[in-house]
Amino acid sequence: MTHAAPGVPSPPNSATLFYLGAHQPHWLWTAQFPLFVSHRQLARKARLRPAVCRWALDSGGFTELSLNGRWTTTPGQYAEAGARYAEHLGMPDFLSQQDWMCEPFMIERTGLSVREHQDRTVANYLDLRALAPGLPWLPVVQGWTLPDYLRCVELYASAGVDLAALPRVGLGSVCRRQSTAEIGHIVATLAGLGLKLHGFGVKTGGLQRYGQHLASADSMAWSYNARRLPPLLGCKSHKNCANCLTYATQWRARLLASLAARGHQIALFTSLPPQTGEAA
Known part of the structure; x- marks a missing residue:
């Protein structure tokens, strides 16, 4: 892996591709902007048809490990679903x-160490890549402290994976502390190594703090907000808009407008296919 010179940050991305988190898979056939859809929800759909927008897949790992303390879906099953x-x-x-x-x-839930979680993460990426080499698997760098993340990068390198050469690399275990200075430093450091990072579950504060170092990000903050508010005028079929595409669309527009007002560039792709070298 080629590392950036110490103390020299990578140039900021010209734009961050933003995916709206969606727990309603049928939005893939109506939304006109990129969606981040969970495998746990998509797997329930018996019939699928071509999506009309760009999309990416969330493995549902946070829920899987929280509920079970382990992965109950095998790499083979997940690769087949993909x-x-x-x-x-x-x-x-x-x-x-x-x-x-x-x-x-x-870590307490699984009873394993951070290092064991990292080893299993790297091994899973290698397994999925071997099982379905034609699919754009996203490797995830896992850790808790900056040294943890740097060690995980080296674990990938030792396994023959040059993360800096890949179109996209996920950054794990940050969504619940994403607007902190610590995470901003971690993101900037990893971006300085040439990693084109995807931020999972990044809210407005995180995008404002370190969004310029992200190649892409997703968020479902809109649903949490909507659950605490009365439904929009005209939304008479539900008690709140936590599953409402109209609310999600308006929330997304407000978010992107607020970031643009601060001078941050967000890619406003709709149903366009990914550019060459952009899928990961």
């Missing part, structure tokens, strides 16, 4: 691997 999605929906920008999160409560 192939099915690509065949019927169209090739995604990326499919998140089955990583192992490293938050302290998750």
Whole structure:
């Protein structure tokens, strides 16, 4: 792996590709902007048809490990599902691997160490790549402290994976502390190594703090906000808009407008296919 010179940050991305988190898979056939859809929800769909927007796949790992303390879906099953999605929906920008999160409560839940979570994360990426080499698997760098993340990068390198050469690399275990100075430093450091990072579950504060170092990001903050508010005028069929595409669309527009007002560039792709070298 080629590392950036010490103390020299990587140039900021000209734009961050933003995916709206969606727990309603049928939005893939109506939304006109990129979606981040969970495997746990998509797997329930017996019939699939081509998506009309760009999309990427969330493995559902946070829920999987929180509920079970381990992965109950095998790499073979997940790779088979990924192939099915690509065949019927169209090739995604990326499919998140089955990583192992490293938050302290998750380490306590599994009973394993951070290093073991990292080893299993790297091994899973290698397994998925071998099982379905034609799919754009997203490797995830896992850790809790900056030294943890740097060690995980080296674990990938030792396994023959040059993360800096890949179109996209996920950054794990940051969504619950994403607007902190610590995470900003971690993101900037990893971006300085040439990694084109995807930020999972990044809210407005995180995008404002370190969004310029991200190649892409996703968020479902809109649903949490909507759950605490009365429904929009005209939304008479539900008690709140936590599953409402109209609310999600308006929330997304407000978010992107507020970031643009601060001078941050967000890619406003709709149903366009990914550019060459952009899928990961």
